Amino acid sequence: MKHVFLFMMSAFCIYSLTQAQNEKYIKAMEQKIAEIKEPMTADAWLANANGFEMIADVEKNQWLPYYYASYGHIMRGYMLSSGKQGDFSSITDPEADKAEALLAKAESLSKDNAEIFILKKMIATLRLSADPMNRWQTQLPLATEAITNAKKLDPENPRITLLEAQDKIFTPEEYGGSKTEGKKLLEDAIKKFETRKPESSIAPSWGLSQAKYFLQQASN
């Protein structure tokens, strides 16, 4: 009897520990995710990515901390590249490398995940933008492949539509870009964002404010 009781107590103990740990994990993640909903500087993105990596180092079986850490380095890469001319790969490549390494860990924990393919696409685009003349032949197919895979897995994902819209807006017209088509896609993305419910409080949900921002920019 005593043994049964002890067993139950330890089961409860482990359960509560996991529960506590889980709550702590969710809370920490929610806190970090709240940060990225606001506009951030390149340094703030790094701090945010570092924070996620710390969580990832503890929660080695969760793909989301790695995912968000990767996302942070991608965003930092974009922030660092803004306003740069010519070949700026020496600035953005380290971020892309780091993002890729983190994303590989996320992928090993969660295969066939559209959200991961979305980040792969963003990494390819970041690399491409650093030196388009020499890289379009290698990076463009990677970007296309990643987004095609994402679409296949989750066709209604608003972040896919958002990336497609960005491509349309920032590609010169002679290469198939179009502001009007881009705007349409943004409106479509916003609609999708508004109807889509994230699976959990910590599932990827970013993008709505970007879509709104780009739509406003494109309308001016």
Place this chain on the structure above:
Amino acid sequence: MARWLLLISFFITGNVAAQVSISGKVLDNKKRPIRGASVNVKDSYDGATSDSTGNYVFRTSEKDSQLLVVKIMGYRTVETPVVIGSADIILDLIMKEEINELKAVVITAGTFEASDKKKVTVLDPIDIVTTASGNGDVTGALKTLPGAQQVGEKEGLFVRGGTAAETKTFIDGTLVNNFFYSSVPNISQRGRFSPFIFKGTVFSTGGCSALYGQALSSALILESIDLPEQTSANLSLSVIGVGGGYQHLAKNNKYSFGASYNYTDLRLAFAVIKQRQEYDKVPIYHSGDANFRIKTSKTGMLKYYGYFSTNQLKFYVNSLDTLGYKDGFAQQNFNMYHNLSWKENLGRKWKMQLGLSYTNNKDNIESGLYTQDKKEVLLQGLEFKDFKLDMTGNYFNTKLVLERKFGRLNTIRFGSEYNFSEDLTDYTSYNNQHFKQNIKENVNAFFTESDFYITNNIAAKVGARLEHSSFLDKFNFAPRISLAYKTGKYSQASLAYGIFYQNPESKYLTGTGFLNFSKATHYIAQYQKTGNGQTFRTEIFYKQYQDLLKTATGGNQQQSALNNTGYGDARGFEFFWRDKKTFKNLDYWISYSYLDTKRDYLNYPYAIQPDFAATHTASVVLKKFVSKWKTGFNAAYNFASGRPYFFIRNNPSTDKPEFMDQGKTPTYNNVSMSVNYIPSIGKQNAKTFVVYVLSVSNIFNINQIYGYQYSYNGYRKQATVPPSKMFVYIGAFFSFGVDRTEDAINNNL
């Protein structure tokens, strides 16, 4: 039981326990702040990122003995034990820079690299084909770099006072013989291989690694492409021929194979663009290649590339030796080349690279004197003009390199190389006498080389090469050392020293004599600054030549080896500036070389500036891509100051060589341009990819004189000029990608 409950409550309520603040600075070993480092208590979420002054601060509820982890890319992660009590902790964390490829200095003295390995590479792979004066030839673009001469009458790279024979070419580690099409008098020949089969080019203008030997001046090290990105077919159409090929990539991305065929026929081009030579047989080339590439492991790759080509031509030019007659020159060439290479990661930090190559080359040359209506004649005193020369060469080269890494970047490499060459010549004189010879040579070499990184800022490469030549029956030992020091975030300085040996060229050999290796000693100092799309590079060098080959002039006007008493030296400085940043969408580079060289070799009476060396050489290369038009515009200007020319005769009374005539050519100027129109660029999912090319060399029709040639007796001379002043090339390249997006998706799901 009570203990258990206590434990549980402790864990559950652990979160609300009092928090302690941990703060301090993250510094490097020189006490400079490190920004962006992540600091946290190990196995907890509690942490922060250091700010621009290196400061970090965070609160933690962890207790007792813990590890504080600080990490950032480029530094070694540090774990510091801390005991967290109730008091706040202030702790500075010192990080050591990690020796890593991104930050470490690179040994660059004497080398130009074009590859996709971003760091300190001066050229991008695409530059090889988009440099206007390069004419789509592998070596064309390299001639716009400092160190290389603008020699237009002969093929090859003439580097820092060295002859073309002093530059050796390597594909995937092994030596390539007959890299260029066989020589034709006064017409520079192109390289045999398409630039598109290479992904990386290293052009060493001095101080080359101990892995490469038998090159006194320079090495061109080419690396072939790995697996193609997709299965595709391609077709090319141009004013000089047609070609087609197919590359198949296996669905599992593990292997690929392909083949291509090219037919080049210059009849159309020569009908439109008048040539100085009067062709009886306009050059026609057939060439084909085949390849397979197999991924043998995650990093291992087995590659085969096989090539054959056959071509022929015959032309006449007005004879200088006897007025009113014509010199006839006919040539047939067959060439076959096979290259097999295998790279493998052996595990435990060991790597291996094995290469094998085999070349078979046949040249059949006929020379003769002709009347105006092209009847062959034999004139007394000019019998030497009538001959046949049949040459067959068999060349086999194999090289094994083993590499072991120590730490991140320290590396030791060693291995051996074996080179077999056999040159069979059959010279048939006017009276049908045959002079046959067969020169066989076996060169065995052992080499070792180490890269030492003392810190990220200082590195050394120390190597040595031991060679034995069976033909000379001699050994040589060649030490080589390079040092590199990082002077700033983007800048570095390098020094290089090395000894180089080379066998006498087989064309001068007439049997066994008491010959020796020729020797060159290189001293190079370099400063380079690369960053943000700009590159500045300057080098000074001194090269000493010893034991150069001296020759005697034979009855048939041929030079044959005499001894190794020749010598010489070369000194100079070079600048290179490339800028992709200042002007939007404009990429340009400027290079300048100053060369002061003299040598006494072959039949030179004494040391003089050789006829292939100009004192000043400069190039300006411009590239502009206009996105709107999907068109790239490329222009290049090449300049060289006058080169010496001379006629050497044997003094009839002393039988010693002497200069009978000497002079200097006018300066050389060439402006070329090319336009590439790529309509399918940027189109996602485009199945067909087309590039249209228009290129014009010497666009301003400037008179170009490469040198002077003399009649056999030296009484008459004539300027050596290009076959036509201007040349226009128009072509289209189509690539039909077999869309594999579906496969990619299916394989990933």
